[in-house]
Amino acid sequence: MSSTYLSVVTLDDLQAHLNFNLKTNDYIVFEVNKANYLMQRNLLYRADYFGVLLIKEGFVRYTEGELQYVLKAGDILFTNNSRSFRIDYISDDYVALYMFFSEEVLESVGLSFVSNDVSATLLNESQDIIRNEPDLFARMEFYMLELKRLNTPHLEAPLIDGIMFHFFSLIVHEIVAFLSRTVLVTPKSPREEALSSEFFHLLKQFFRQQHDIQFYADQLFVSRKYLGRVVKKTMLRTPKEIISQMLVLESKLLLRTSKLSIQEIAYALGFTDQASFSKFFKKHTDFSPTFYKSRGVV
Structure with missing residues (x-):
């Protein structure tokens, strides 16, 4: 069963629902499982924010456009705010680490860190699922957990701005390098x-x-x-x-x-x-x- 009703989810909506005590509302990092999954199945959604999803256990099946996809343990998904999707199924053992962030954060990192063709790479309409890259997965998880650790109320804004920039720069660099295939072209044993x-x-x-x-x-x-x-x-x-x-x-x-x-x-x-x-x-x-x-x- 599918729905033609489109629910637009904002980053503010997500933060209000989770009710986390954050230092900055520009991004949020949290662990997801089937019990705390926010989106209902078979409803059409579009988020106004960007995200990186690391699937740690289990799998989730979803539809985007006319195509159905499966994210399973070890997969990395970069998602942008131009896509509409529907959640079809979530396995009982599903565990993932999600990071969502505003377009302003992405623009700030992109303009300061990488070239102007970053937007073309990150805003494409194709599915950006990265599979079978355990070392990349481990690095992304480390960066995201560090960002989560930094986003606590007792930290002062200058610290958040500076170190957050470094970690977002690393994440953008890793994703762009992989998706563009301009750097990671040497075969690895x-x-x-x-x-x-x-x-x-x-x-x-x-x-x-x-x-x-x-x-x-x-x-x-x-x-x-x-x-x-x-x-x-x-x-x-x-x-x-x-x-x-x-x-x-x-x-x-x-x-x-x-x-x-x-x-x-x-x-x-x-x-x-x-x-x-x-x-x-x-x-x-x-x-x-x-x-x-x-x-x-x-």
Whole structure:
């Protein structure tokens, strides 16, 4: 049974229904299952916001236009605000992580981070379902959970604006690179995919204490050179760039939200002293930690 009635759902509607206490209403990240699924089956919807959906367990079947699609565990879906759809079926074991955000956020990231053809890539009418990319799935989940963690009322607006920009930039970059096929064209072996995934999981656990690529190479029983080559091929950045990026984001978070001194933050992030931490932070942000902490720079 289908319906010709179109229900337009706004981001404000969604946030009002979920009743989350958020710092900013520009985006929302939450986990979905069959019990808390908001949309009714067999009704036609169109959302006025953009979204990234990560399917963790189970599957959902939906119709868009005249075609029916199935999203299953491991799939990634990017959806834009030009599409109408109908939910047909949700499995009992369905679990997913959803992120929805406004067009203003996407425009801000796109204009500042990638080229003008981003809109053509992200606003196309075809289905942007990414399958069988476990390492990409893991990275997207990490970015989205970090955005969820940041969107809490006690965080100050400058912090939200700055670090949110970084994570949205990463998400847009990953999606555009994959969908456009302009960067991710080099074939990856199963071994390379597994290695990059293992590296990323180790990185989430140890990046605060371990900054040396050799540590991760040793943990993975490969050479430093080989790990660097595989990570660059699969994640589009060198291990050093990824570690530095994560340290910068964590530094900003601690500087703006914790009561720790700069010296204590330096030690918490694995630096030998405050001077080496300050040098690293200024190299990557153009600001000293003291200036950033006191002035609220983003």
